[in-house]
Amino acid sequence: EAGVTQSPTHLIKTRGQQVTLRCSPISGHTSVYWYQQALGLGLQFLLWYDEGEERNRGNFPPRFSGRQFPNYSSELNVNALELEDSALYLCASSLGEFLFGNTIYFGEGSWLTVV
C-alpha cells in the first residue's frame, strides 16, 4: 500500500513568487495535515483538512492557504514567498480524526528553498 506521497520533492523559488505543493494521502484516509519544518525550529502545524473542509489552521499568515479535493488529495499554496519560508513542508494523513484512535502518517516532504 502506498504511503503519503508529496510533489515536488525539491523546488527553488524567488522571493515574491507563489508556490503550490501537492499531497496524496494514504488510500482511504480522509484527514490531511500540513506541517512546516524549518531548520532548527521543529515541526510547526499549518493546516488540517477533513472531508474537504478546513478544520483548523496554525499560527501562520493568510498567504499560507490550501484546499482538499473530493478525492481527499490536498494542496498547499504559499503566496508572496519570503526567505524564511524556506523549509521542508510535510503532509500527513489519518483514517479519521486522530483523537478518535487514528494514527497520523507523514510523507517524505517537499523541500522549498526561497532565494
Next chain:
Amino acid sequence: GENVEQHPSTLSVQEGDSAVIKCTYSDSASNYFPWYKQELGKGPQLIIDIRSNVGEKKDQRIAVTLNKTAKHFSLHITETQPEDSAVYFCAASMSSSNTGKLIFGQGTTLQVKP
C-alpha cells in the same frame, strides 16, 4: 501555553546500550502521544504511540511510558543498533478538543556508535 519540552537534544550511545528520551507537556488535557523517527532527508516515521488511558506500551525493542500526573512521557530503545541513529521527535495532542494539531518537541539526535 501549548508546549512540549524534549531532552536531551543529542544522545550518543554504544551499540547494544539502551537509550532514553524524555518529554514533558504543558496541557493536562493532552491525550495522544506519538513518537517519530526522522532519518536524514526523509519524512518522520511513526515508531510508537500511546494514549492517555495506557501507562506503558512496548513494541519489540521500543517502549513508551506515560506519567499523566507528572505530564511526562519517555521513549526507551533497548539493544540499540547503528540503524537506530536518527532524529527522534515526541509529540502531544493539543487539549481534548478536536483541533487536529500535534505539538512537537524540538527533537533528539541519537547516534549509536558501532
